[in-house]
Amino acid sequence: MTLGKLSNLIELNLTDMKIRGEMPQFLANLTQLSSLVIYSNELVGQIPSWLMNLTKLTSLELTENQLHGMIPSAISQLKYLEWLNLDGNNLSSEVELDIFLKLQNLVVLELSGNKLTVVTKNITNATLPKFKVLGLESCNMKEFPNLLQFQDELELLFFDNDKIQGEKPTWFWNNTNENIREVQLGNNFLIGFEQHPDVIPWRSLLILDLSFNRLQGSLPIPPLSTIVYEVTGNSLSGEIPPSIICHNSSLKFLDLSNNNLSGTIPQCLPSFSDSLLVLNLSHNNFHGTIPNMIGINLKMIDLSQNQLHGLVPRSLENCTMLEILLLGNNQMEGTFPSWLGALPKLQVLIL
CATH class of the missing domain: 3.80.10.10 (Ribonuclease Inhibitor)
Known part of the structure; x- marks a missing residue:
């Protein structure tokens, strides 16, 4: 039986499996997944749109691959997401931090080590996710996002190798x-x-x-x-x-x-x-x-x-x-x- 037929699978960890090529299409059939970890492989291509069909995901970790292109704004549709780690890829282009702020359950956001430019808006609404980990290293940020004013549960903050200026x-x-x-x-x-x-x-x-x-x-x-x-x-x-x-x-x-x-x-x-x-x-x-x-x-x-x-x-x-x-x-x-x-x-x- 192939993995794609395990339609009731709720957790899948493919860490360090030397998987090459684009994200396997069969994953689109695993609609019951709550946790998908493909850490330290050789994935290429873009983050596929079908990934947004895995609506029950609470944890998504695609760290240390070779993914490129944009982070799709549709990722904000994964409303149960608590853990999102895209560290160490070749993702590029400009991305608005706002798309992640729609994920009310998100506690871990890691975007470090890509080629992204993260832009932020002035936040006035305090009904935001309560982050524990916020990793925006090497994201070309020019200022501290003022959403930090509302983060009283933060444990780890990574803003190194950015372009934050002033005081x-x-x-x-x-x-x-x-x-x-x-x-x-x-x-x-x-x-x-x-x-x-x-x-x-x-x-x-x-x-x-x-x-x-x-x-x-x-x-x-x-x-x-x-x-x-x-x-x-x-x-x-x-x-x-x-x-x-x-x-x-x-x-x-x-x-x-x-x-x-x-x-x-x-x-x-x-x-x-x-x-x-x-x-x-x-x-x-x-x-x-x-x-x-x-x-x-x-x-x-x-x-x-x-x-x-x-x-x-x-x-x-x-x-x-x-x-x-x-x-x-x-x-x-x-x-x-x-x-x-x-x-x-x-x-x-x-x-």
């Missing part, structure tokens, strides 16, 4: 602060904040990427829940607020490199470095000495291209997991720290 609007901070766990805003043209928060008010945040924008002013302080914090490649200035390093026992990845930050590296670093895996403060204007670091889990330390002086701290010999240590282009003094040769995993050393 983050004040309302951007006002919602989703209970649930949001990951925010990716890297590689845009953001310059700052309409209202600079003392501490970013997303209390469950784990990952925040603001790298490679044009942010100016003082360093935004992430909440204590943050594990990964990246702001490399901006024009941020001022000192590192001690609260980022001294009170956050969760942080594992801290990258403040390629900014205009100054002052000294907070001396409370030893109490913080146990949790840290990666510390990158390179290409700034830090001065003073390097604090003692005793982080047993540290794998990378990059303090290069600053104005640091003094001795290489002997406490680094306790960082037994260290693989990369970059201290070049500073004003370090003393004799060569030969004791670094005892570090069992050290692979890259630049003094």
Whole structure:
């Protein structure tokens, strides 16, 4: 019996099956399907119109194929759809975000990694889908869609590699602060904040990427829940607020490199470095000495291209997991720290 004759089938997962060619026509017969997953195959052609006949779909995932052309506006007819993932194809043309807002049950929308231009309208009606995941990476967006004002259940937000300009609007901070766990805003043209928060008010945040924008002013302080914090490649200035390093026992990845930050590296670093895996403060204007670091889990330390002086701290010999240590282009003094040769995993050393 072929799959096309299984007319009562409700779930079909064809992940990584090396399926080639256009979407199989027999799928049109499976009108009872609630979940269709054709992930990581070699599908080509356009999204077929007959797909809209599968009116009971709640989940549609066509991720990582080679589909091209438009996203048909008729996709808004799939009124039970909760999960739509079209990531990693070659879909192109302009698409209005409005067509997805008609899907009242939609909680996951992933359009990243295509060649789309997503355009939005000013939303005044708060009767919208309540998204948990909104993935619009590399979608040529020029502004934050104001529908975010009404999203108080959002958990994952991917707007990196877009063309978003100007300042983050004040309302951007006002919602989703209970649930949001990951925010990716890297590689845009953001310059700052309409209202600079003392501490970013997303209390469950784990990952925040603001790298490679044009942010100016003082360093935004992430909440204590943050594990990964990246702001490399901006024009941020001022000192590192001690609260980022001294009170956050969760942080594992801290990258403040390629900014205009100054002052000294907070001396409370030893109490913080146990949790840290990666510390990158390179290409700034830090001065003073390097604090003692005793982080047993540290794998990378990059303090290069600053104005640091003094001795290489002997406490680094306790960082037994260290693989990369970059201290070049500073004003370090003393004799060569030969004791670094005892570090069992050290692979890259630049003094």
